[in-house]
Amino acid sequence: MTATGLTARAPSGAAPPDEVEKDATASPPQRRRHRLSRSDRRDLALGLKYISPWLIGILVFVVYPVGYSIYLSFTRYSGMGAPTWVGVGNYVTAFADPLVGKAAGNTLFFALIAVPLGLVVALTLALAMNQNVREVAWYRTIFYAPSLIPAFAMSFIFIVFLNPQFGAFNQVLNLFGESNVNLLGDPTGVKIAIILMAQLGAGNAALIFLAGLRNVPRTVYEAARVDGAGPMRQFLSITLPLLTPVLLFNLITGVSGALQVFTEAYIVTNGTGDPDAGALFYMMYLYKNAFGFAELGYASALAVLLFLAGLAMALLIFWCSRRFVNYDVEAS
Amino acid sequence: MITRRTFLSAAAASAAALSLGACAPRASSSDAVIRYWGMGAADADKDLKVIGAFNATKAGSGITLDVNQVPSNGVADMSQIITAVRGGTAPDVWQMDRFNAVQNASIGLLEPIGGLIEKYEDSSVDEFTRQWVQFAVDELTYDGQLYGLPINTDARGIMYNENLLRQAGIDLDMFDPEQHVLTWDEIREVSRKLTTTDSRGNFETLGFVPWDGEGWPYTWAFGLGAQLYSNETAAVTLDSPQWRSVFELYADWAEEFPYAKADAFFATYQPPNSPPSQTAVFSERLAMATTGPFSIRSNEKYAPKLPLKFTWLPVGAEGDDTYSWSGGASLVVPKGAKMTRNLWEFMKFYTGYEGQSILQPLLGDLPTNLKTIQAGHYNPKAELFRQMLPTSTSRPPLPVGSVAWDTLQRSRSSVIIGSATPEQVIANNQLSVAPKMALFEGYQMPATYGQNSVIPS
Numbered sequence: 001m002t003a004t005g006l007t008a009r010a011p012s013g014a015a016p017p018d019e020v021e022k023d024a025t026a027s028p029p030q031r032r033r034h035r036l037s038r039s040d041r042r043d044l045a046l047g048l049k050y051i052s053p054w055l056i057g058i059l060v061f062v063v064y065p066v067g068y069s070i071y072l073s074f075t076r077y078s079g080m081g082a083p084t085w086v087g088v089g090n091y092v093t094a095f096a097d098p099l100v101g102k103a104a105g106n107t108l109f110f111a112l113i114a115v116p117l118g119l120v121v122a123l124t125l126a127l128a129m130n131q132n133v134r135e136v137a138w139y140r141t142i143f144y145a146p147s148l149i150p151a152f153a154m155s156f157i158f159i160v161f162l163n164p165q166f167g168a169f170n171q172v173l174n175l176f177g178e179s180n181v182n183l184l185g186d187p188t189g190v191k192i193a194i195i196l197m198a199q200l201g202a203g204n205a206a207l208i209f210l211a212g213l214r215n216v217p218r219t220v221y222e223a224a225r226v227d228g229a230g231p232m233r234q235f236l237s238i239t240l241p242l243l244t245p246v247l248l249f250n251l252i253t254g255v256s257g258a259l260q261v262f263t264e265a266y267i268v269t270n271g272t273g274d275p276d277a278g279a280l281f282y283m284m285y286l287y288k289n290a291f292g293f294a295e296l297g298y299a300s301a302l303a304v305l306l307f308l309a310g311l312a313m314a315l316l317i318f319w320c321s322r323r324f325v326n327y328d329v330e331a332s
Numbered sequence: 333m334i335t336r337r338t339f340l341s342a343a344a345a346s347a348a349a350l351s352l353g354a355c356a357p358r359a360s361s362s363d364a365v366i367r368y369w370g371m372g373a374a375d376a377d378k379d380l381k382v383i384g385a386f387n388a389t390k391a392g393s394g395i396t397l398d399v400n401q402v403p404s405n406g407v408a409d410m411s412q413i414i415t416a417v418r419g420g421t422a423p424d425v426w427q428m429d430r431f432n433a434v435q436n437a438s439i440g441l442l443e444p445i446g447g448l449i450e451k452y453e454d455s456s457v458d459e460f461t462r463q464w465v466q467f468a469v470d471e472l473t474y475d476g477q478l479y480g481l482p483i484n485t486d487a488r489g490i491m492y493n494e495n496l497l498r499q500a501g502i503d504l505d506m507f508d509p510e511q512h513v514l515t516w517d518e519i520r521e522v523s524r525k526l527t528t529t530d531s532r533g534n535f536e537t538l539g540f541v542p543w544d545g546e547g548w549p550y551t552w553a554f555g556l557g558a559q560l561y562s563n564e565t566a567a568v569t570l571d572s573p574q575w576r577s578v579f580e581l582y583a584d585w586a587e588e589f590p591y592a593k594a595d596a597f598f599a600t601y602q603p604p605n606s607p608p609s610q611t612a613v614f615s616e617r618l619a620m621a622t623t624g625p626f627s628i629r630s631n632e633k634y635a636p637k638l639p640l641k642f643t644w645l646p647v648g649a650e651g652d653d654t655y656s657w658s659g660g661a662s663l664v665v666p667k668g669a670k671m672t673r674n675l676w677e678f679m680k681f682y683t684g685y686e687g688q689s690i691l692q693p694l695l696g697d698l699p700t701n702l703k704t705i706q707a708g709h710y711n712p713k714a715e716l717f718r719q720m721l722p723t724s725t726s727r728p729p730l731p732v733g734s735v736a737w738d739t740l741q742r743s744r745s746s747v748i749i750g751s752a753t754p755e756q757v758i759a760n761n762q763l764s765v766a767p768k769m770a771l772f773e774g775y776q777m778p779a780t781y782g783q784n785s786v787i788p789s
Binding site: 076080081099159160162166177184273293294 | 591
């Protein structure tokens with residue numbers, strides 16, 4: 001890519017690459033501005049026209065709302081009338097609000113368990129989907145099918161599954177002489193139930209893992225087998241290291257999704273987040289403030305804090321990924 | 333042939349036209365068309381009966397009601413109406429839970445209707461609103477202005493199953509509202525007798541649970557003298573000893589009837605989001621429940637053979653005053669609506685004697701219009717709740733009503749689970765609600781709030 005970043009073609013009049021390199025070594029690097037040729041400008045205009053639906057979409061539906069949310073986060077705003085500037089007041093309130101801490105704690109609890117567990121479940125599903133058997137297409141369909149169930153339907157299935165009297169979960173407990181428990185009525189139990197629910201959506205991540213598995217060169221396995229490596233050694237020394245780029249992708253999307261967990265908790269708790277705010281996740285609290293209490297300014301501040309937390313976590317994962325992600329072997 | 337340039341230009345023009353079309357305000361309707369968001373799809377037929385009667389009057393002839401059933405859900409989100417008002421597509425009149433009136437008025441979502449009264453009724457607002465139960469009018473009053481007219485109301489009492497009580501050898505006279513008002517000690521003792529467990533310790537039947545159904549913190553607060561806000565000091569009073577006693581009541585009960593077991597019981601016999609026919613009362617597992625006249629219709633529909641009766645809420649000691657609280661719906665005018673005579677005539681008819689006389693017998697709860705009460709135009713099975721109205725009141729009309737409700741509900745959950753003490757929750761409640769209320773410095777609820785209302789018999 002050239003300095004303009006717009007076209008791979010060398011602009012007319014630009015110095016040959018070897019000359020540029022020489023100049024760069026002879027003196028401190030200087031930013032060189034290339035004038036766009038008529039042809040470049042025409043290409044640019046055409047390119048912008050072609051991507052204009054996307055550009056308009058991202059400006060109207062992403063850039064403007066994000067910018068406006070950041071502005072609102074410094075105001076008191078009910079959705080009606082004009083916002084009143086309160087400076088960092090909403091942020092100060094958020095840090096002092098015990099429910100923000102509670103909701104953030106619940107969300108982290110969910111993320112710390114659901115994301116790693118989700119990766120294990122998804123990878124296991126992917127390995128099962130990758131078996132070299134004739135019925136593999138059926139297996140793939142069966143393993144992926146739960147991911148197609150909408151979250152609200154899944155929530156109702158879980159409510160029945162966990163019913164203290166009739167649900168399968170308590171039937172198993174009863175076999176061991178335990179009395180009936182309502183997992184959804186316990187502040188920790190309800191979080192665990194929602195974590196388990198989330199695993200039924202692991203099919204999407206499993207498909208990505210499967211694509212990664214299909215890209216691992218067969219020759220590497222053959223060489224390993226010749227050297228006497230067993231299935232476990234092959235998995236630990238070949239499959240897992242070569243899947244790390246996919247693992248990184250699934251990890252980041254998983255964390256991002258976990259920070260925004262909402263639907264299941266909203267349905268299971270009738271929107272209250274109870275018992276004892278045990279299922280009051282961050283997005284639920286944000287939603288309540290925005291649309292239940294008409295505090296859009298405060299809710300926007302919570303959204304900005306969530307964005308910053310998500311960004312920090314993504315950066316942390318990227319930083320850590322240098323130690324475990326392997327980009328050495330290209331897909332065959 | 334379509335060139336690339338033509339295609340791109342046409343695509344851009346179409347996109348722009350679509351965007352502008354979507355953003356364009358709705359064409360203004362004529363005064364003869366009133367856009368109305370009704371009480372909900374399940375009761376649309378009742379709405380239509382009132383509208384039909386209105387159209388048959390001289391004032392209502394020629395007026396078209398453009399009805400959409402977009403119900404308001406108590407403390408649920410207001411995004412629909414806020415979006416509609418901001419987008420210029422709000423209804424002219426909206427049937428809204430009165431509980432939300434002050435909060436919605438405080439954010440500028442509603443139009444005050446005092447001007448309509450003065451313009452078309454040749455009467456002062458105070459004089460005109462004497463037609464309705466005072467606490468219902470108070471609930472629609474913010475900062476001295478009236479924001480709607482009340483429709484129905486209710487009250488809270490104890491519903492009990494005579495079969496279960498008789499089988500347990502309980503003296504039914506204790507539950508006869510004409511003879512006796514239960515005390516907390518009595519209802520606890522009865523509950524002990526009615527509660528049974530299986531071999532694994534699960535509750536098979538339960539007598540009474542004060543956090544079930546309408547057993548909200550407000551319900552017991554009114555009986556224990558707990559106030560959320562003091563007009564004298566213009567301050568939130570959620571950390572008062574009276575509020576502590578409300579949460580002690582829950583904690584005390586949960587100690588004897590453990591939350592985990594009771595919760596498993598309710599999750600079994602009336603799981604979350606279960607159909608209205610599936611309740612622990614209808615399956616004769618729960619003998620007593622806190623509820624209101626709104627249960628009458630479902631009792632008749634789903635358990636017509638069960639001998640379900642009503643009595644007063646329990647009091648602290650023999651001879652204490654009875655108490656209750658009442659909610660209900662109202663007609664309000666969203667911001668930006670055209671304040672026309674036709675709109676006013678519809679509101680007046682719907683909430684007045686004629687409209688309520690049609691509506692209330694169908695709904696099963698109580699009118700707020702005093703003439704309608706006097707004429708007895710309501711379900712006779714709700715008579716006990718009518719008797720509760722003089723000492724009943726609404727939840728405090730505060731601009732932070734939803735936050736307060738949410739906070740109190742969560743505190744109840746903490747106390748019955750045992751993760752916080754009553755002392756801790758009242759301190760937290762004060763910390764949660766007082767700063768939000770501080771934004772309305774010097775706020776005053778209507779002077780008549782909390783006083784007994786005059787209800788004709």
